[in-house]
Amino acid sequence: MKRFTPEWTEAAPPKGSWRSVFKYGNPSEFKHPSRGWYEMIKQDFSMTDADFRTRRDEGLEQVRLNRPVTLEPRHRARFEDMVGAQNVQSDDYSRVRYASGKTTEEMLELRHAVAEYAADLVIHPRNKQDVQQVVAYCHEHAIPIYAFGAGSSVNFGVRPAQGGISLVLSTHMNRVLAVNELNQTATVQPGMYGPAYEEALRMAPELFHTAHRYTCGHFPQSFEYSSVGGWIVTLGSGQASSYYGDACDLVISQEYVTPAGTFRTHDYPATATGPKVNDIMKGSEGCFGILVEVTLKIYRAMPENTRYFSFMFPSWEAAVDASREVCQGEFGMPAVFRISDPEETDRGLKLYGMPSFVDAFLQKRGFRPMERCLCLGTAEGQRDFARNVQRQVRRICREKGAISLGGYAARKWERTRYKEPYMREDLMDYGVLIDTLETSVTWANLHRVHREVRDYIKARPQTMCMTHASHFYPQGTNLYFVFLMKTDGLDEFRAFHRGIIERICASGGSLSHHHGVGRMIGPWMEAHLGPEQMAVLRALKRHFDPRGIMNPGGQMGLD
C-alpha cells in the first residue's frame, strides 16, 4: 500500500494574495516536511493522515483592506514631489505587504484576511536625500514613519502601529557604494539583501579592482531575505558569529537621518572621544532615525580553508562543558559552532535518517537517546589557524567524552541552513505551528534557563521543544528554543508564547540574543532593563525624535 503524503503547496501564491504577503522567501521555492517530519508530527501530536487531507486558511484571496487612507491628500502630493509619483503607493496590497513581518501571529491573521495595521502610504526613497526630505516633512507635520527593509522581522518591528508612512529601503537603496581594500571595509546602502551584498564582496576584484575576494561574515538564517540595514538596527547575529562577530561588531561607521538632524560617524577603528554615538545607534530599531549608509568590516574570503567537524557527546552537560572550554581556550574561535540538546539531537537523527547500525553502535558506546547531543561546526580563516582551531576543538571534545562523526553533518547543515523557514507554511496549512524564541545566557546560568524554559514548554501536552546554542563567546552563549504545537487558536498560541518569554525572563535569560525587541518583546523591556536604563533609552528617544514620529506605538517599549 502506498503511503499517504499530504498535498503540500507546490504553486507560488497568487499575485496580490494574502499568502503572497506571509509566505517566506522566494514565492516559487518550497521545502516540504520530509517523510520523517511528517510521521513524527503525526505520532507526537496524535494526528492521522485524515488531518492532512484538507489545507485550511490558505490566504489565497486577494488582499482587501477596506480601510481608507486617512492622511490628508495634500501630504501625498508633497511626497510625490519629493520622491517621484511612482515611488508613492497607497494600494491595499502594498499597504499590507510593507506592514507585515514573519511572526506566527501575523501569519495566522493574514490567513484569515486580517491586517490590523497598515500604513497610509508606502514610500520608496531613491537615496538618502529623499529620506532626509521625507523625515523632515514628517517631523514638521507629525506623521509617523516606519522603516521596512526586507520584512523578516519576527517581533512586529515593521508594524505601522499608528498608520503614516512605510518607508521601504530595499527598493532603491540597495547597492554597495564602495569597497576600501586598504581599510578592509565596504560602504553599503541599508536596503541591500544579504546574497547580493555577499556576491558583490566575492566579486570585489572584478567590481572594485581589489586584490582579494571578500566575505561579509554575517549569515543569519534569514540571510536570503534580510537586509544589511536590518542586521544592524536590530542587532542581528549570523551563524558564523563566533568567529566574525555579531552585526554590531561589524559596524565601523553609520549615517543616520533623524528628526534631530543627519550625521555620519567617523571611520576610525577605535577612539577615546567619549561615549560612542556609533554604538548608541546600533539596535535603535527605527526609533531614533533611519540608517541610510553603513561602513562595515569585511573579511578576506578563503573558503578553501574551511574545515568541517561534528561530534556526538554523551550528554548536554558534556557538550556545554566542551563548548565553554573551546571558547576560553585562547586559540581563536570556530566560525560556525552549534550544540543541540537531547530532544533536538534525537529528532534530528530521526529526521535526517541515521542508519540503524550507526544508532546501535552509538548506543552501545553509551550515547543514549534523549541524553546524547550533537555538535557541529566549521573553522575558517588562514589555513594553519583554521587547522589549529579544528585540532583544538577535536582534542577538547574528546576529553569531554565525545566521538567525532567527521564533517558530513556540518556540510549537510550548511547546504540546507536557509531553507528551514520554508516548512512553516506547509505545516500551518494543517494547523501545526513552528515558532522560535531565543535568549542569551552566561555559562553559569545556562542550565537553569534551559531547564526552566524547557519545563514550561514541555508542560503543554504534545509540544515539541528542540534547543540549541549557536553563538558563542568566552562569557556565555545563546539558547534557541524551537517549539512545535498543534493549535488553531490564536489566543492560545499567544498566551503560550508570552508564557515562554515570561519564563525566559524569570529564569535569568536575556529578552533577546539576536531577534531584537520590536513590539512583541517591548512590554518586558522596562522590567528587564530596570527603570533607570529604560529612562536612558527614553531620553535618547526624546532627543532624536521629540515629536514621536519614528516607529511609534510600542516599539522597544519606548512609548
Added chain:
Amino acid sequence: MKRFTPEWTEAAPPKGSWRSVFKYGNPSEFKHPSRGWYEMIKQDFSMTDADFRTRRDEGLEQVRLNRPVTLEPRHRARFEDMVGAQNVQSDDYSRVRYASGKTTEEMLELRHAVAEYAADLVIHPRNKQDVQQVVAYCHEHAIPIYAFGAGSSVNFGVRPAQGGISLVLSTHMNRVLAVNELNQTATVQPGMYGPAYEEALRMAPELFHTAHRYTCGHFPQSFEYSSVGGWIVTLGSGQASSYYGDACDLVISQEYVTPAGTFRTHDYPATATGPKVNDIMKGSEGCFGILVEVTLKIYRAMPENTRYFSFMFPSWEAAVDASREVCQGEFGMPAVFRISDPEETDRGLKLYGMPSFVDAFLQKRGFRPMERCLCLGTAEGQRDFARNVQRQVRRICREKGAISLGGYAARKWERTRYKEPYMREDLMDYGVLIDTLETSVTWANLHRVHREVRDYIKARPQTMCMTHASHFYPQGTNLYFVFLMKTDGLDEFRAFHRGIIERICASGGSLSHHHGVGRMIGPWMEAHLGPEQMAVLRALKRHFDPRGIMNPGGQMGLD
C-alpha cells in the same frame, strides 16, 4: 677626563611638597636619562653640560594653597556623617594632590607652586553606598563632584574646575570582589590599581579557588599607577590590546551611581535589546555618574607560551604595509605589536646602544638611518596559536623586506615599558620637556596624518619627534607622537601643544585613541564629532545629571 653627568634627583620628594604631587609613580623610584639620551639632547638642543648644572623649579616646598574652603561647614558635617570624619579632608596638600593629573602643563605649574584648581573637600568613600549618599546629597545641594582614581590623567580629567568634592575611589574601593571562573569574569571595584588587580588574577587559584591562573589583558604604560575604573571611563587601551582588546572591549557589565539613579547592567555576553546602556557609560569620564563596580572579561594566563619577535624594515611604508597584512591575515592577532617610524627607530638604536658592526651590517643590507623602521611584539594565547601567529608575522615581514632581529628587543622593551614616564621630571629639572599626543587613523589615512603632524612638530627648530603605532585593528591603527623640546615658557609650550592637536584634526586623525578627552581636548569635540553627535552626548548629560554636578567645567566639552 671623567665625563660630566648631571646630578639627577635621587631622593624621594619631601612629604607634603609640590614635587610629591607631580612626581610620577613610586616616590622612591627613578629612571634617569641614559648617557645616550643625555648626549643626544645636548646635541639636538645645542645645550652644554653647563645647562645641566643647576636644577630649577623643583617644587620642593610644602604645598600651600592660600585659598579657603568655600563650601558651607554644614555640608562637611553631613559628609562626615556619611563616610566617617577620617574620610573627609580639607588640608591644602590633599586638595591639591587629588586635583592633579600628569599633564606637562600641570607639572610646570606645580613646579612654580601654582595650583589653579582645587576641590573644597576630598572624600574617600568606603563603598558604593557611600558614593550613593554623596552623589544624592551633592545633587540635592548642587555641589560639584570630581572622581579621582589613580591620577594618571593627561588631559585635566580630574581637575575640580568648579571646586566642590574630589571623590577618591582608590583609597578604599580597591578590591576584586569575585572571580567567576565559569563565566571567565572578575568583578572589581573601580579604585583598584593595575598591578594589584593583575596579581589577584594570577593568584586566583589561591584566592578564589579557580582551576586556572588569569590575566586582565590590559597593560597601558601607566599600568602601575592607573585604576581599573579609570581604564574604562576614559576608554584606555593597553599595550597588548591588539589581542586582548581595548578597555571598552573588556567590560561585561557595570554599576553606576548617577544623579538620575543607580543601576547595574546585565552580565550577558551579547544581547539584542536595543542600544546598550553598558556601552553608553563607557568613556563617560565622570560626567554621567560614578562607576562603582565593574565585571570584566579575564583571560587564562599562559606566559609560558609567549613568543617574542622583532624585525627591521627598510622603510616606514614597508613597516605599515606589513602591519596591515598582519591585521588582515585572519590568523589571529599578535598581543603586543609596535612599529617605530625612522626618527624613533634611529634614536632608539642610539639610545639603547646598537653595536657599530650591527649598524654597519644593517646599512650594507640597505637598512639606512632615518629610513629603517623597527618592529617588535609578542604572540600570546594557546601554544600552537601563538606559534602560528609568530610564524605568519615572520612570513609577512620578510615578504615586505624586513629582517628578523630575534626576540631580544621585544624582551628588553617589555622589561622597561612602565619606566619611561620617570624620565620626565629629570629632564624638566633642566628645562627639557617630553610630552605625547596620540590619535587613531584608518590605514588609508595613516601616512597623511603621520606626515602632516610630524611636519608641524619638526617645523619648530630643535624639536624631536618620535612616532610609533602600537594598537592594531584590521581597519587601522593609532599613531603616538612623542616630542621633546627645550622651553621654559608655559605659554609657548601650550601654544605648540594646541597646534599639534589642531594639526591632528586637520589631517583627519581622531582627537584621541586612548588618552580620553578631559578638559584638554574638550574644546575640539564639537568640531570633531559635529553638532549632531555632540548634541547626543549633551542630551545624555542632561538626563543623567540635570543639575550639572558631575565633573562640570569643560570636561569632554559638554558644558
